[in-house]
Amino acid sequence: MVVLSVPAEVTVILLDIEGTTTPIAFVKDILFPYVKENVKEYLQTHWEEEECQQDVSLLRKQAEEDSHLDGAVPIPAASGSGADDPRWMIQAVVDNVYWQMSLDRKTTALKQLQGHMWRAAFKAGHMKAEFFEDVVPAVRKWREAGMKVYVYSSGSVEAQKLLFGHSTEGDILELVDGHFDTKIGHKVESESYRKIASSIGCSTNNILFLTDVSREAGAAEEADVHVAVVVRPGNAGLTDDEKTHFSLITSFSELCLPSSA
Numbered sequence: 001m002v003v004l005s006v007p008a009e010v011t012v013i014l015l016d017i018e019g020t021t022t023p024i025a026f027v028k029d030i031l032f033p034y035v036k037e038n039v040k041e042y043l044q045t046h047w048e049e050e051e052c053q054q055d056v057s058l059l060r061k062q063a064e065e066d067s068h069l070d071g072a073v074p075i076p077a078a079s080g081s082g083a084d085d086p087r088w089m090i091q092a093v094v095d096n097v098y099w100q101m102s103l104d105r106k107t108t109a110l111k112q113l114q115g116h117m118w119r120a121a122f123k124a125g126h127m128k129a130e131f132f133e134d135v136v137p138a139v140r141k142w143r144e145a146g147m148k149v150y151v152y153s154s155g156s157v158e159a160q161k162l163l164f165g166h167s168t169e170g171d172i173l174e175l176v177d178g179h180f181d182t183k184i185g186h187k188v189e190s191e192s193y194r195k196i197a198s199s200i201g202c203s204t205n206n207i208l209f210l211t212d213v214s215r216e217a218g219a220a221e222e223a224d225v226h227v228a229v230v231v232r233p234g235n236a237g238l239t240d241d242e243k244t245h246f247s248l249i250t251s252f253s254e255l256c257l258p259s260s261a
């Protein structure tokens with residue numbers, strides 16, 4: 001087995017979800033289709049609720065920012081006069097969500113709505129999150145060795161907690177010391193990793209970030225975070241340069257902690 005030695009200064013392991021702890025297929029074939037199939041009905045049912053209106057406001061703000069993009073779908077402003085037809089507004093939101101999802105956009109607005117939609121499905125037991133089989137044993141071992149384990153995903157913190165709280169391995173939320181999402185910044189921006197370190201209360205070089213996306217790994221590395229790119233079945237391929245540049249692992253069991261950890 002290939003072994004990757006974790007540098008002695010590392011005290012925090014920061015985990016991506018999709019393609020790292022969890023198969024991309026679970027996200028693409030279960031989580032995302034659930035949103036596409038149910039978004040219209042969800043909006044119709046919850047339209048009058050404050051949480052739903054906050055989600056729509058955030059999506060509208062995002063749509064304004066996106067207005068210069070090719071194919072962007074606008075969400076009209078609510079006039080507040082009572083003359084707005086909710087059916088028309090709901091259709092605009094549905095079209096916007098479909099457009100964003102067709103591009104796999106990671107906007108906070110989209111991720112917030114998706115998280116709220118998944119909540120009912122997870123809590124009713126209709127969905128259970130999948131984790132690669134090496135993930136839970138490795139995380140338990142790291143924690144026993146004194147490592148802190150955090151999650152940083154484009155999925156909202158609420159969605160992350162749903163996945164860890166309702167998984168095929170049971171409720172494994174207690175294995176995570178904390179969660180970060182795009183509210184702290186995008187995963188391809190190095191500043192996000194500096195903010196995460198500062199929020200945890202450590203230096204960036206105390207963190208080892210595990211992700212399947214080399215652009216995220218590059219951004220973290222620029223902030224002086226240690227990184228390993230996780231190669232899993234179904235993940236996008238890496239270029240030869242990426243394969244040479246980054247440390248690669250195919251299982252969390254390949255990480256060897258320093259003996260003092």
Ligand SMILES: CSCCC(=O)C(=O)COP(=O)(O)O
Binds near residue numbers: 017031153155159187
């Ligand atoms: C709580 S993860 C749900 C999946 C998701 O929406 C997503 O965008 C995953 O992105 P990641 O940053 O984990 O690769």
Ligand SMILES: [Mg+2]
Binds near residue numbers: 016211212213
């Ligand atoms: Mg990922």
